[in-house]
Amino acid sequence: MxxxxxxxxxxxxxxxxxxxxxxxxxxxxxxxxxxxxxxxxxxxxxxxxxxxxxSAAVFNCDLHCHSTCSDGLLAPSDVAARAAANGVELLALSDHDSLDGLAAARSAAEAAGMGFVNGVEISIEWQGLQIHILGYAFDSSHQALNAGLESIRAGRVDRAQRMSAELEKVGIAGAFDGAMRYAANPSLVSRAHFGRFLVESGAAKDLRSVFESYLVPGRPGYVDHRWATLADSLAWVQAAGGLVAVAHPGRYKLSRAEMRRFLSEFKDLGGQAIEVVSGSHTQEHVDIFARYAREYGFLASRGSDFHGPGESYFDLGQLAALPDGLKPVWEAF
Structure with missing residues (x-):
């Protein structure tokens, strides 16, 4: 081996x-x-x-999920074991801005007889909008990639303190400490951890409703933050021998013209794939981004964006297959 x-x-x-x-x-x-x-x-x-x-699309791959190393609820090994039990044949753990869970997830995948490929979800900023990209099949020990991810993580605690201060202005006290209780990795405290605190405190009924009333632009708790650039993030993954996909593109509030500009820039920088089937995508989203994949010649990815039982649109491996006529990203691994 x-x-x-x-x-x-x-x-x-x-x-x-x-x-x-x-x-x-x-x-x-x-x-x-x-x-x-x-x-x-x-x-x-x-x-x-x-x-x-x-069709290669019948192959059950789940290439987008999270563990306690970022904002998921399950340990990396438990994520892998759950994926295998659900019939996943190839898994990528894609924690936010962190590679810490890869070794444990890979070991559990091996034990379960399931394929595993390195993944990461990187937070970037494009024209003032936060967007996520997915890196796959890279060398997890590569210095430039690790240094780049560390530079992103370094600003998260300061951001969390500012978010807490904004929530306190609307009468929600103790949000920083409350979010930190949910963050197994404090350097990766995120909006999801704040969301769990807001549900616990009774400010929202569930995590989905949190993001309708809080922590998003124009709502209490949201603060601006400087993330990595699109160019830098692609360069880190490519230097480590990996390929890059756009994560859940249906979630971004971009006009059709803005989406085309973004995808064109992404492709010009060497981006190769787009997440067509995602846990947060409607059928309309799937149809739209399948068309974009064909138009731009992108490989197509499939991922649940699983964070944990009760918090995710879909469980691991439970998504629909890729639409016909698309080339799956896993053929390039």
Whole structure:
């Protein structure tokens, strides 16, 4: 067994080992169940699917989820175990601005016989708007990537203190300490941790309603913050040998013209993929961003954005398949 970019692979599979491996139990035939040959290279798996006239989109990948290393509710190993139990065949843990959970998640994925690829969700700013991008299949030890992520994390505690001060102006006291109680990693305290405190304190009924009344532009608790630039974030991931996708594009309040400008800049900087199927996307979003993927030649990604039981639109691996005619991002791993 060896690694390239921290993506698990077999040296003895007889094909391009850099494509990784797929763990499964049944033997492969034309009546083949989806997991065909133990530790089968992904390249071979896609070849078999094409020869059988099946779409690679049936492969159950979940490439967007979070653990307690950022704003999730479950430990990295528990996220991986839950994904495997839900039938996920390839998982990427994509904590916000942190790689701390990757080793534990990878170990649990191996134990469960599930494929694993490194992931991270990076907070950036584009024309005054916070946007998230996803990095995949990178070397997690790369110095520039780690230094870049550290520069983002360094400002989160100050931001949290300013958010707490804004909430106190509308009569909500103790928000900083309350949010910190939920942050297993204090350097990654986030709006989700504040949201859990607001639910606990009775200011909102659930986490989704928090973001209708608080912590967003024009609402109490929101503060401006300088994140990484689009160019810098792509450069960090690319230097580490990874590829980059736009996370849940349907969540951003961009006009059609602004979305096109953003996607054009993203592509010009070397961006390769877009998250078409996301836990927060409606069917209309899926249709829209499938069209953008075709138009711009982007690879298509699929991820639940799972944060924990009871807080997520979808559980791990429970999303619909990618629309037909799109090239899945996992074919590039």
């Amino acid at each position: 060896s690694r390239i970019g921290d993506f698990q692979m077999r040296d003895d599979c007889g094909l391009d080992a850099r494509k990784g491996w797929l763990a499964s139990e049944e033997a492969c035939s034309h009546g083949v169940a989806r997991g065909a040959i133990r530790r089968l290279c992904y390249h071979a798996w896609f070849t078999i699917l094409r020869r059988l006239g099946l």
